[in-house]
Amino acid sequence: MRWEELTGDQFVAAVDECEGVCLIALSVVERHGHHLPMGTDMYEGRGILERVAAQEKVILFPDYIFTQIPEARHLAGTISIDGDLMIQLLDNVCREIARNGLKKIVFVNAHGGNNGLVAFYNMRQLYKPSDYVVYLVNPFFAAFGSELQLPWPREEDGHAGPGETSMMRALRPDLVNMELVPDDDEGKARNRLAHLREAGVQTGIWWYADHPTHYAGNAAHATAEAGEQMLDVMAAAVVRAVRAIKADTEAKRLQDEFFARSGTPSV
Numbered sequence: 062m063r064w065e066e067l068t069g070d071q072f073v074a075a076v077d078e079c080e081g082v083c084l085i086a087l088s089v090v091e092r093h094g095h096h097l098p099m100g101t102d103m104y105e106g107r108g109i110l111e112r113v114a115a116q117e118k119v120i121l122f123p124d125y126i127f128t129q130i131p132e133a134r135h136l137a138g139t140i141s142i143d144g145d146l147m148i149q150l151l152d153n154v155c156r157e158i159a160r161n162g163l164k165k166i167v168f169v170n171a172h173g174g175n176n177g178l179v180a181f182y183n184m185r186q187l188y189k190p191s192d193y194v195v196y197l198v199n200p201f202f203a204a205f206g207s208e209l210q211l212p213w214p215r216e217e218d219g220h221a222g223p224g225e226t227s228m229m230r231a232l233r234p235d236l237v238n239m240e241l242v243p244d245d246d247e248g249k250a251r252n253r254l255a256h257l258r259e260a261g262v263q264t265g266i267w268w269y270a271d272h273p274t275h276y277a278g279n280a281a282h283a284t285a286e287a288g289e290q291m292l293d294v295m296a297a298a299v300v301r302a303v304r305a306i307k308a309d310t311e312a313k314r315l316q317d318e319f320f321a322r323s324g325t326p327s328v
């Protein structure tokens with residue numbers, strides 16, 4: 062069930078039917094090479110969630126695009142929200158979801174650049190008590206893990222590469238232009254900070270150093286069939302997660318216990 066499609070009358074019953082579970086796909090608007098639209102992550106997140114909702118009763122939060130993307134601010138069309146506002150907005154959105162009765166909030170990460178943000182955001186839940194739990198699921202790990210044999214070498218995939226291009230060929234073929242996939246070295250990492258990486262050092266400019274055009278890999282391998290398989294594997298991973306989350310009562314109990322104890326720390 063998509064939140065924005067329910068009437069106010071239907072909403073209360075929907076919260077019950079979904080056992081208080083709300084899924085929110087965290088995406089972003091950023092350049093995806095020459096051949097994919099800037100909303101690629103949004104379409105991928107929506108595609109995964111709609112497959113999940115066909116198998117398990119859940120409420121889907123409307124498309125959420127205000128996450129981490131300062132590293133694409135040099136590229137036209139990027140929407141990059143300030144870091145502190147991004148966190149405040151996520152807090153506000155979670156409180157609104159919970160205020161409407163959905164106490165199990167599931168972040169489904171649909172943007173690779175969010176991995177640091179969502180991990181930190183989850184730990185940040187331990188600063189202040191709340192009447193809800195934020196659960197985090199990263200379905201991209203399932204699709205690019207061992208569960209699926211994809212028809213391209215792993216090292217030739219990356220941002221806007223064959224994986225994402227395949228999913229977009231499955232979801233919105235009208236928005237994919239395969240004729241614009243580069244046939245030169247644009248998708249290869251430039252390794253301009255290799256001297257630091259080799260010494261175990263990372264900086265905020267690492268992604269720009271490697272992929273200044275936000276294209277990595279070789280999207281020429283992409284097929285709609287592989288995209289369908291990836292979306293199915295990712296949706297299955299989220300369905301498994303939702304079932305575990307629906308059955309879970311421990312996370313909230315432990316969260317409450319933790320806050321009861323953290324006011325007067327002891328051994």
Ligand SMILES: [Zn+2]
Nearest residue numbers: 101102221225
């Ligand atoms: Zn993407």
